[in-house]
Amino acid sequence: MKTFKDIRGQDKAIAFLRGIIANERVASAYLFAGMEGVGKTTTALAFARLLNCKDPKDEDACEQCDSCRKICDGNHPDIHLIEPEKDKKAISIEQIREIERHIAFSPVLARYRVMIIDPAERMTDEAANAFLKTLEEPPPRNVFILNVRDPGDLLPTIVSRCQRVPFKPLATEHIADFLTREEHVDVERARLAARLAEGSLGRAQWLASDELFEERAHWLGRLRNAVGGSFDILLDLARECSSLERTKPAGNMEPREEKIALMMGIWKSWYRDMLLIKQGGARDLIFNSDLSSHLEEESASYTVHALISAISVISRAERDLMNNRNPLLILERSLLGLKEVARLG
Numbered sequence: 001m002k003t004f005k006d007i008r009g010q011d012k013a014i015a016f017l018r019g020i021i022a023n024e025r026v027a028s029a030y031l032f033a034g035m036e037g038v039g040k041t042t043t044a045l046a047f048a049r050l051l052n053c054k055d056p057k058d059e060d061a062c063e064q065c066d067s068c069r070k071i072c073d074g075n076h077p078d079i080h081l082i083e084p085e086k087d088k089k090a091i092s093i094e095q096i097r098e099i100e101r102h103i104a105f106s107p108v109l110a111r112y113r114v115m116i117i118d119p120a121e122r123m124t125d126e127a128a129n130a131f132l133k134t135l136e137e138p139p140p141r142n143v144f145i146l147n148v149r150d151p152g153d154l155l156p157t158i159v160s161r162c163q164r165v166p167f168k169p170l171a172t173e174h175i176a177d178f179l180t181r182e183e184h185v186d187v188e189r190a191r192l193a194a195r196l197a198e199g200s201l202g203r204a205q206w207l208a209s210d211e212l213f214e215e216r217a218h219w220l221g222r223l224r225n226a227v228g229g230s231f232d233i234l235l236d237l238a239r240e241c242s243s244l245e246r247t248k249p250a251g252n253m254e255p256r257e258e259k260i261a262l263m264m265g266i267w268k269s270w271y272r273d274m275l276l277i278k279q280g281g282a283r284d285l286i287f288n289s290d291l292s293s294h295l296e297e298e299s300a301s302y303t304v305h306a307l308i309s310a311i312s313v314i315s316r317a318e319r320d321l322m323n324n325r326n327p328l329l330i331l332e333r334s335l336l337g338l339k340e341v342a343r344l345g
């Protein structure tokens with residue numbers, strides 16, 4: 001398990017959290033805000049360890065004391081990771097009730113009980129309302145950490161009771177380097193996965209390990225056909241994409257949605273590359289550099305404005321997907337949107 005010194009790319013967040021501990025000004029709730037796969041949960045667990053470590057060294061947990069060891073083994077009675085239950089999409093009110101039962105008592109062993117809600121935007125409305133009551137008068141020595149992609153997806157009354165800790169997207173070189181060094185992904189593939197992942201290590205890991213990655217050229221060809229072809233082709237593509245599933249889901253999403261999110265990322269990279277070409281950007285910044293002749297050819301038929309519209313169609317679809325809307329409808333609507341953009345050029 002990582003301690004603060006092992007976490008890369010989040011220096012500001014970590015300096016802030018170390019400062020809290022050094023000054024003993026621990027608040028009752030923190031909002032860790034940033035995209036998935038940038039180290040929010042890892043940082044939250046490192047924070048829980050340092051908060052409770054019996055022998056901290058150089059502003060970091062010792063990794064030796066019982067508290068550190070128990071957290072590391074996942075059996076500390078006061079450290080809770082609250083996630084959607086297996087096969088469910090949401091964090092339920094029962095899970096929030098369970099938190100309420102815990103905080104009715106002092107922590108068993110810890111100086112601070114730490115409860116990590118991941119991702120907080122997956123609380124049902126009922127659960128969020130119940131949680132808000134808990135946040136209104138939290139007993140001392142209880143710390144909540146709410147992981148969230150976009151604080152706008154939470155109740156403003158919850159957001160206003162939390163201290164915000166922003167997490168940045170990770171640098172592309174850092175991600176590529178990690179994939180080659182730690183996961184033995186070949187250099188070319190690591191570089192492309194890192195670029196497509198837009199700053200999320202988690203997403204880069206899925207991408208590098210997903211068959212979608214090898215099939216990228218195929219799917220981009222299908223996208224071009226659908227956008228320039230008949231409605232039947234387009235609806236077929238939407239249906240086919242909506243039934244793909246990841247064999248090894250890695251994130252918080254359902255296997256099917258995770259796959260669609262990857263597909264959307266690939267589509268977006270295509271329009272983003274055309275935009276780059278259109279604006280005369282440096283060619284070495286192209287994501288899909290292996291398909292550059294197709295990109296050059298196709299970008300000629302779009303205006304800059306149209307490409308920006310296409311990217312926003314996909315961004316909206318990604319957002320809808322995060323909010324658990326119907327995947328087939330999302331795919332159909334975004335493909336129709338992209339067709340419309342292509343028609344207007």
Ligand SMILES: [Zn+2]
Binds near residue numbers: 052064
């Ligand atoms: Zn320790």
